[in-house]
Amino acid sequence: MPKTTKKKKITNPKAKWYVLNIRTGYENAIKKELQQKIEASGLEKQIVEILIPVQKKIVVKKGKQNVVEDKIFPGYILVKAELSELTWEILNSIEGVRGFVRTDKKPRPLPESEVKAIMQYMEVEQPSFKTSFSIGEAVKITEGAFADFIGSVQEIDSTKGKIKVLISFLGREAPVELDFSQVTKL
Numbered sequence: 125m126p127k128t129t130k131k132k133k134i135t136n137p138k139a140k141w142y143v144l145n146i147r148t149g150y151e152n153a154i155k156k157e158l159q160q161k162i163e164a165s166g167l168e169k170q171i172v173e174i175l176i177p178v179q180k181k182i183v184v185k186k187g188k189q190n191v192v193e194d195k196i197f198p199g200y201i202l203v204k205a206e207l208s209e210l211t212w213e214i215l216n217s218i219e220g221v222r223g224f225v226r227t228d229k230k231p232r233p234l235p236e237s238e239v240k241a242i243m244q245y246m247e248v249e250q251p252s253f254k255t256s257f258s259i260g261e262a263v264k265i266t267e268g269a270f271a272d273f274i275g276s277v278q279e280i281d282s283t284k285g286k287i288k289v290l291i292s293f294l295g296r297e298a299p300v301e302l303d304f305s306q307v308t309k310l
Contacts, residue, residue, distance in 0.1 A: 138206040139172045140233035147220035148199035151176045154220050155201060160308070161214055170211045173204040175244050181254035182285060189285075189305060194254060198244065207231065253285040253304055263307045264287060270300055274310065 146154050155174050162171045176198040181187050205211050209229075216223060244255035257263065258278050265273045275291035278299055285304050289296055 128139055134168055134172050136172050136206055139170070139202050139204045139234070140207070141202055142207070142231050142233055143225040143226055144201050144203055144221040144249065146201055147222070150220045151195060151198070151201055154218055158203075158215070159217050161218065164209075167211060167214060168183045169206075170208065171205040172204065175202040175204075177202065177246055179246055179248060183254045192254070194302060196242070200263060202234070202239070202242070205265045219298060255280060255282055255287075255304055257304070257307070257309070259286060262310045263264065263287075265289065265291070265300070265306060266308055266310055267306050268302065270302075273300075275300070 155176055158171075158174055162168060177200075178193040179196055181194040183192050192238050192242055205215065215221065226232060227237060259277055259280065261277045263275060263277055264273055265275065270291060270293075273291045273293070275289040277287060278290045279288035281287070284303055286296050287304055287307060288301050289307060290299050292298075
């Protein structure tokens with residue numbers, strides 16, 4: 125039976141976290157291309173890690189719930205690297221990379237406390253709901269006792285996946301609390 129080799133995590137005490145501004149929507153492709161260039165040029169000890177900060181979200185589409193990874197900072201990736209002319213060139217040579225986020229002429233590394241906070245935020249267990257609804261928007265109730273009623277969004281609770289809709293019932297305005305999956309946009 126073949127042995128599976130677990131990739132050993134490389135550490136470099138001189139490596140610091142930097143933020144790269146990249147073309148939005150190409151985070152995964154750029155990360156893959158960077159990893160290939162790093163391996164091809166043997167710079168694994170200088171460019172230690174590439175991170176796309178994501179968080180799990182529950183998306184409700186057409187009444188179905190799916191858990192997806194939602195990018196926390198679209199258009200940005202974090203890179204742990206020991207900055208030199210060579211690593212700078214490798215990181216900036218990828219198409220779609222706009223450059224380092226910097227405050228001076230040289231990029232300033234992210235404080236370790238910020239990186240830890242981002243990583244903790246990524247590890248939040250309970251996925252929160254991702255919604256495209258907005259307050260005041262007209263929606264149609266698709267299931268339940270008020271199916272086919274049309275109302276307007278009054279409140280949105282994305283942590284519980286609930287929405288409060290104001291409907292006209294028996295000549296009066298009545299708020300109805302529903303799951304995201306029970307309503308659709310008009």
